[in-house]
Amino acid sequence: MKVDILVAEIGSTTTVINAFSNINTDNPKFLGQGQAPTTVLEGDVNVGLQGAIEDLKRNLGITTLSYKEMLATSSAAGGxxxxxxxxxxxxxxxxxxxxxxxxxxxxxxxxxxxxxxxxxxxxxxxxxxxxxxxxxxxxxxxxxxxxxxxxxxxxxxxxxxxxxxxxxxxxxxxxxxxxxxxxxxxxxxxxxxxxxxxxxxxxxxxxxxxxxxIIHAPGMSRVRQLVTGPIIPTPGAVMEASKVLKEAIGDLITLDVGGATTDLHSVTEGSEEINRILISPEPIAKRTVEGDLGVYVNVKNIVERIGKDKLEEEMGCDVDELLQDHKPIPDTPRLKRFVEILTTEAVLTAVCRHAGKLRNLFGPTGKKIFAEGKDLTNVKWIIGTGGALTRLPNRIEILKKIAIQNKGDYLLPNKEAKILIDNHYIMASLGVLSKKYPETALYLMKQSLEIE
Missing domain, CATH: 3.40.50.2300 (Response regulator)
Structure with missing residues (x-):
């Protein structure tokens, strides 16, 4: 089988490969996806990449695969x-x-x-x-x-x-x-x-x-030989996709809960009302990365944040047992439920750290209200991408909790914000694709998010 483009996403725990055809036509197609554990520790990320290609071939029901172009994003070996x-x-x-x-x-x-x-x-x-x-x-x-x-x-x-x-x-x-x-x-x-x-x-x-x-991970030089286009950092690719999408549908935030980190990308000018009282300027496109909030590599940090007793009460079993069974890709209902609780904590913590706040300042003329940080009150769309937020059964419910906790001084999205899921888990791939084929990338993004 011949495809137009393969895009590899070499993550800290998982390597994903996406196949696309009919590029630069009125009807581009996402054909399918393969994934395998990233093999940094084995000394060669190429092993994981080949494993993902083999998985893609199995998923497509084919034995041979050729392609015109290969692009890649990477956050392996610390990004x-x-x-x-x-x-x-x-x-x-x-x-x-x-x-x-x-x-x-x-x-x-x-x-x-x-x-x-x-x-x-x-x-x-x-x-x-x-x-x-x-x-x-x-x-x-x-x-x-x-x-x-x-x-x-x-x-x-x-x-x-x-x-x-x-x-x-x-x-x-x-x-x-x-x-x-x-x-x-x-x-x-x-x-x-x-x-x-x-x-x-x-x-x-x-x-x-x-x-x-930055051919920084073991075996990346061999990946470079396979790749015909750019290799860009995975979070940078998600930001590119978010910016392309914002131009088409309006202000948004994109959350990516990964094995090692939780990334939040916001693309919004904020409201006029908040801009008038903002203490210092904020970029329209802003990213924060929470290096302590990962649902696999940094699982113990999130368990600590939630509290073992609370987690055991919610799960009805011993946390140490869960941690022993924990895998990069959860494969039982119990482990999926565990990862959902971890993901919820990661999402809500990351949004509060990213969002700005209202502050009261007292001066000679009395109290004045100022805003500091990123204003998310104008956000119309909340998008979930990455392994956890595209594959977990309760992913939409997790993202709905962002607006529910919108109380107090935080400048968070409100309940009118709609939830979108990157169902095909291709947002990072489309970010790198958008560098060369912006219209194709937008078309495929809208398909994955199930919007017109």
């Missing part, structure tokens, strides 16, 4: 590790962090101000795949970013560097790194003026740098 360094923590450092998260990175360290020896030591311990330097509005403060660049250049850190700070420093930055082994990317300032974010140029370059340099 795209980054450190971010700006001038003022709440301004340029935060803007740089938003750019990195939106591109699909996992942030291991953020600093504001001049780096110190202890910071350099920590960066060396982290061994980031990419390092993002920012600082100063355009034609503003220059010294901090230059000091940080000099320190990094002289510390023997050979990580690729992205500079996205004060444009007056660009030539100087090039000079600092010209004899160093670091690949240097220079882009527009992420924070060009006070209270103005410009994060899209940096996001694009982060994904480009990931593609060029």
């Amino acid at each position: 795209l590790k980054m450190t971010v360094h700006g001038l003022v923590y709440d301004m340029t450092a935060r803007a740089a962090k938003e750019a990195a998260l939106g591109a699909g990175a996992i942030i291991h360290k953020v600093t504001g101000g001049k780096l110190r020896r202890t910071d350099i030591k920590k960066i060396k311990e982290i061994k980031p795949n990419l390092l993002l330097l920012a600082g100063g509005v355009d034609y503003g403060e220059r010294d901090t970013a230059l000091h940080n660049a000099e320190l990094i250049a002289n510390a023997g850190i050979d990580t690729p560097i992205i500079y996205a700070g004060n444009i007056e420093n660009q030539e100087e930055i090039r000079e600092i790194f010209k004899d160093k082994s670091n690949k240097l990317y220079v882009v527009d300032n992420v924070y060009p003026k006070i209270d103005q974010l410009n994060i899209e140029p940096t996001r694009k370059v982060i994904q480009q740098a990931f593609e060029e340099h």
Whole structure:
């Protein structure tokens, strides 16, 4: 059998492969999916990829499979590790962090101000795949970013560097790194003026740098030989899909509960009412990643959050027994119920961490209400993707609980927000597909979400 495109999604616990045909026609088709455990620990992710292809062939009832193109997303082996360094923590450092998260990175360290020896030591311990330097509005403060660049250049850190700070420093930055082994990317300032974010140029370059340099998991170089198109971080691909979809159907959030992390992507301008009282700017497209909320790798963190006694009462059995039987893909009603409880906790915690809040500030003229963080009150759609939220029996009920807990000061979606499920579990694949075939990707996304 010949298909147009295969898209591989190499996750931290599971590798998924999706097959598509009739690409770039009026009637593109999603043919089917295969999956297998990711084989990072065996020393070669290619084994898991081949296992997923074999599973796809079984599901399609075929013995041979050929394809014109293969694309891929990856979050295996810890995904795209980054450190971010700006001038003022709440301004340029935060803007740089938003750019990195939106591109699909996992942030291991953020600093504001001049780096110190202890910071350099920590960066060396982290061994980031990419390092993002920012600082100063355009034609503003220059010294901090230059000091940080000099320190990094002289510390023997050979990580690729992205500079996205004060444009007056660009030539100087090039000079600092010209004899160093670091690949240097220079882009527009992420924070060009006070209270103005410009994060899209940096996001694009982060994904480009990931593609060029980050063959980070064992066997990824062999996957690179198979793949004819880009390999981008899986969370970045989900963000791309969310942005394409927002243009078509309106403000939305996308939740992806995985084995290691829970990601939340919001694409919304927020309400006019909240924007008027917002303390600092927020990006239209924002991602948060909760590294402690995974339903397999980080299962013990979620069990701790819920509490063993409460969990045992709800499940009617011993939690330690459940943890012993726990698998990347639950295969019994009892394990599925267990994962549903874990997923509910992950979803509700992630949404509260992502959403902004109303705050009361008291001044000489009395109490004033301000808003801080991301406003989700205008969200019309709540989308579930990833293994847990596309496969669990009660996935819709889990997502409905987001609006039910909308009490108090959190800027959460309201009960009018509609629930959509990525039924084919192809959102990340369509995000990478949208880079080349945006109309095809949107068509297939709407099919998977079962919307006109």
